[in-house]
Amino acid sequence: MSTPFTAAALRGAVDLSGLKKRTTSSGSTATSAGPAHGDAAPGGAVIAVTDATFQQAVATTTSVAAVLVLYSSAIQESVDFVDVVRSAADGKGGRLQVMAADIDSELAIRQAFQVQSVPVVLGLVKARPVPLFGGVYSREEVAGVFDQLVELATQQGVTGSVSIPESGDTSPADEPVSVHHEAAFAAIEAGDLDAARTAYESALAEDPGDDDARLGLAQVALLQRTQGVDLQQARAAAAADPRDVEAVLRVADLDVLGGHIDDAFTRLVDLVRVTSGPDRERVRTHLIGLFDVVGPADDRVRRARTALMSALF
Numbered sequence: 001m002s003t004p005f006t007a008a009a010l011r012g013a014v015d016l017s018g019l020k021k022r023t024t025s026s027g028s029t030a031t032s033a034g035p036a037h038g039d040a041a042p043g044g045a046v047i048a049v050t051d052a053t054f055q056q057a058v059a060t061t062t063s064v065a066a067v068l069v070l071y072s073s074a075i076q077e078s079v080d081f082v083d084v085v086r087s088a089a090d091g092k093g094g095r096l097q098v099m100a101a102d103i104d105s106e107l108a109i110r111q112a113f114q115v116q117s118v119p120v121v122l123g124l125v126k127a128r129p130v131p132l133f134g135g136v137y138s139r140e141e142v143a144g145v146f147d148q149l150v151e152l153a154t155q156q157g158v159t160g161s162v163s164i165p166e167s168g169d170t171s172p173a174d175e176p177v178s179v180h181h182e183a184a185f186a187a188i189e190a191g192d193l194d195a196a197r198t199a200y201e202s203a204l205a206e207d208p209g210d211d212d213a214r215l216g217l218a219q220v221a222l223l224q225r226t227q228g229v230d231l232q233q234a235r236a237a238a239a240a241d242p243r244d245v246e247a248v249l250r251v252a253d254l255d256v257l258g259g260h261i262d263d264a265f266t267r268l269v270d271l272v273r274v275t276s277g278p279d280r281e282r283v284r285t286h287l288i289g290l291f292d293v294v295g296p297a298d299d300r301v302r303r304a305r306t307a308l309m310s311a312l313f
Contacts, residue, residue: 045086045090045098045162045163046069046082046086046098046099046100047097047098047099047100047189048099048100048101048102049068049099049100049101049106049109050101050105050106051106051107051108051109052191053188053189053191054101054106054108054109055223055257056188056189056191056193056223057099057188057189058124058127059127059188059219059222059223059257060097060185060188060216060219061097061124061125061126061127061158062126062127062158062215062219062293062294062295063158063160063212063215063216063219063295064095064096064097064158064160064161064162065095065096065097065123065124065125065149065150065152065153065158066096066097066098066099066123066124066125067085067089067096067097067098067099067121067122067123067124067132067146067149068099068100068101068121068122068123068124068129069081069082069085069098069099069100069101069119069120069121070100070101070103070109070110070113070115070118070119070120070121070122071100071101071102071103071118071119072102072103072104072118073102073104073105074104075118077119077136078118078119078136081119081136082098082100082119084136084137084138084139084142085098085119085121085142086098087139088139088142088143088146089146091143091146092143092146092147092150093161094161094162094163095150095153095159095160095161096146096149096150097162099124103115103118113129117134117135118134119134119135119136120133120134121133121134121142123149123152123153125149125152125153125156125158126156126158126259126261126294126295126298127257127258127259128259130149130152132145132149133145156298157295157297157298158295160212162185163182178203178206178210180199180200180202180203180206180213181199181200181203181212181213181216183195183196183199183202184196184199184200184203184213184216184220187199188220193220193223193224193227194224196216196220197217197220197221197224200213200214200216200217200220201217203216204217214292215292215293215295218289218290218292218293219293221289222253222256222257222290222293223257225250225253226250226253226254226257229250229253229254231254234247234250234251234254235251237250238250238251238267242271243271243274243275245271245275245279245282245283248267248268248271248283249268249282249283249286251264251267252264252265252267252268252286252287252290253290255267256290256293256294261294261298261300262300264290265287265290265300265301265303265304265307266304266307268283268286268287268290269287269304269307269308269311270311271283272284272287272308272311272312273311284308284312287304287308291304291305
């Protein structure tokens with residue numbers, strides 16, 4: 001399945017007027033000649049994102065907002081800028097997880113975002129991209145943009161945090177991350193969804209009121225259900241028979257994974273209206289599970305709950 005994020009999905013959500021346009025060597029194309037830095041990689045509390053782990057990493061942004069830096073290992077300035085971004089993000093109390101992808105090796109990500117020059121910095125909130133800026137800026141300028149990103153995330157109900165390394169000029173995360181959550185994050189990064197599921201289940205066994213664990217478990221279950229599913233084939237099957245419960249549930253999962261939340265919810269509510277008995281209960285249960293993926297504070301969940309009640313009664 002192709003990456004659901006494309007350049008066409010990028011719409012301005014953060015006011016970047018505070019960043020002045022400037023000409024730097026970062027404007028060079030990612031494939032232009034430059035010193036070889038094949039071993040260079042971002043340091044610090046940065047998740048290295050690959051084509052294989054991209055969707056898994058993005059799925060976590062329904063609970064913790066993230067910053068994605070696209071850099072080139074062939075352009076040292078773009079590699080060094082990842083640390084600037086990390087430092088600026090660390091100052092936000094753990095509200096932003098920093099991710100980085102090397103477009104020289106992660107070609108699907110490069111193509112999805114149609115990267116022409118590096119570095120490029122994007123926000124990720126609720127599995128949707130937020131355009132931020134391209135080029136190299138100071139830590140202070142980047143921090144100002146991140147203030148707006150955190151505010152946007154808060155408005156959308158994304159208020160989770162991650163632990164950040166101890167440093168003399170950063171503030172600690174609001175709350176420490178439990179060992180179970182740390183294990184789940186590590187497993188997701190490694191692509192081991194079974195281990196991530198086990199970690200979240202352990203967190204819930206220890207604390208049944210752990211909403212972040214419940215959210216994480218729902219997200220991992222979604223990733224497991226959609227592994228290896230072909231989007232076009234799934235859509236064709238659902239279009240051929242709109243009452244094919246299995247096909248419609250599969251497309252709804254893919255819609256949520258791709259950020260098309262309203263489409264997924266509407267699809268399932270409509271299916272509830274035309275089904276009965278065990279099929280209707282299966283669709284209802286699946287829809288409620290997707291509510292957990294998106295989060296109860298989301299307005300789209302609230303609207304869909306109302307629509308579901310109307311469809312049921």
